[in-house]
Amino acid sequence: MAFLVDLVCFLLVPVLCWRLARGAVPMAVLPILTGLAVAIAADRFGFDKSVLGPSEWGETLGWLGVLALAFSAGLETRVSAGEASSLGRRGIGTALIALALPFAVGFAVAFSGAFGSALAGPAGVSPLLSAGAIGLCLAVSALPVLVGIVRELPMTDRPLGNVSLRIAALDDAMLWIGLALLLFLHRGEEGTLFSGGLAPIGAVAVFAAMIAARDRVVRHMPDHIAASAMLGIAYLAAGAWATTVLGLHELLGAYFAGVLAPKALAERLRPETLGKVALFGLSPLFFAHRGLSIDGAVVTAGALGVALILLLLAGVSKLAAVHIVPPEMHMPANERTRLGLLLQCKGLMEIVAATILVQAGLITPTIFAVLVTLALVSTTLTVPLFRLASRTGARRAVA
Numbered sequence: 001m002a003f004l005v006d007l008v009c010f011l012l013v014p015v016l017c018w019r020l021a022r023g024a025v026p027m028a029v030l031p032i033l034t035g036l037a038v039a040i041a042a043d044r045f046g047f048d049k050s051v052l053g054p055s056e057w058g059e060t061l062g063w064l065g066v067l068a069l070a071f072s073a074g075l076e077t078r079v080s081a082g083e084a085s086s087l088g089r090r091g092i093g094t095a096l097i098a099l100a101l102p103f104a105v106g107f108a109v110a111f112s113g114a115f116g117s118a119l120a121g122p123a124g125v126s127p128l129l130s131a132g133a134i135g136l137c138l139a140v141s142a143l144p145v146l147v148g149i150v151r152e153l154p155m156t157d158r159p160l161g162n163v164s165l166r167i168a169a170l171d172d173a174m175l176w177i178g179l180a181l182l183l184f185l186h187r188g189e190e191g192t193l194f195s196g197g198l199a200p201i202g203a204v205a206v207f208a209a210m211i212a213a214r215d216r217v218v219r220h221m222p223d224h225i226a227a228s229a230m231l232g233i234a235y236l237a238a239g240a241w242a243t244t245v246l247g248l249h250e251l252l253g254a255y256f257a258g259v260l261a262p263k264a265l266a267e268r269l270r271p272e273t274l275g276k277v278a279l280f281g282l283s284p285l286f287f288a289h290r291g292l293s294i295d296g297a298v299v300t301a302g303a304l305g306v307a308l309i310l311l312l313l314a315g316v317s318k319l320a321a322v323h324i325v326p327p328e329m330h331m332p333a334n335e336r337t338r339l340g341l342l343l344q345c346k347g348l349m350e351i352v353a354a355t356i357l358v359q360a361g362l363i364t365p366t367i368f369a370v371l372v373t374l375a376l377v378s379t380t381l382t383v384p385l386f387r388l389a390s391r392t393g394a395r396r397a398v399a
Helices: 002-020 030-045 056-079 081-112 127-138 143-151 155-190 199-213 225-245 250-260 263-268 271-293 301-324 333-343 347-360 365-398
Strands: none
Touching (some): 002 030, 002 056, 030 271, 030 365, 056 225, 056 250, 056 263, 056 271, 081 127, 081 301, 127 155, 127 301, 127 347, 127 365, 143 271, 143 333, 143 347, 143 365, 155 250, 155 347, 199 225, 225 250, 225 263, 271 347, 301 333, 301 365, 347 365
């Protein structure tokens, strides 16, 4: 019974709301918004939120879904890796500064203590690492959500959308590398790095084998969906196990397993379809449960205000980065603005990153609530702001 209640509240309700809204609100934000609303209501009205979830089966299915989502993001990066070269040096420079500038702004704000307890790091954690975690979350560009947004753009806007996907793919890869580095440094700070005996050596060997094997694996594999699915599951399981042993996080392993998969396998697994199945069929439970896990008491007017200020800082710095170093020298100002608005979309990647960081103890539940709010508002505003900028540009062109 608990599992059925969990499914209805945190899977069926978000999907139905998405259908009723006719896609006006991204599906990426609805599950965690549902869980967060229940958490706030439970705090304000004093009822037991555990009666709605999470159930054991629901948590398991949601976890499998988000692993598949991270794996599909890695596969998407692998498939689009060849397109990165088409960006050229300026495009790569745009990707780097679009990541570095928001990171620097977020790091400076967090490390300075400008918002007091709202962004104060956990006790016993280096302020540098905690500020780095916040900066990393502000620098995110959400590749999986952007893929869905670009697919729904008019054909005249598709070329600009494709440029945003190439830049986001590079930024997404650097995000996961940055997450791994932060967790690695945090483990070293705790003195627990490589404390598992020979197991970490085996984990490193797994990734080394993935790199060495690369396209050799698929040469002798039949071109059949069942064989491809089994090999994909093997890659996913091996990557998640390896990063768990290294003390990092299963989601990091799932992503890197997708990146290290042979390109032919990545194409056969159809990352776009896999991502859709994970996004609509399983991972809503995971994200809803993350929203439900937030203490409703920490979602105050002050925390929401901090989230909106950080959203403004992250968005402005992302736009500034694209205007300073556009992917094309003579790109019009309005095109730069529209590209920056697409890249400021945080989507699920910031929520996944914040989940990893709060579970590792690098950020507090209050910071987690702030970052989740930032991601929800950022993702919801992406399409309306892009359309507004498009209409403004069209009117100016006519004038």
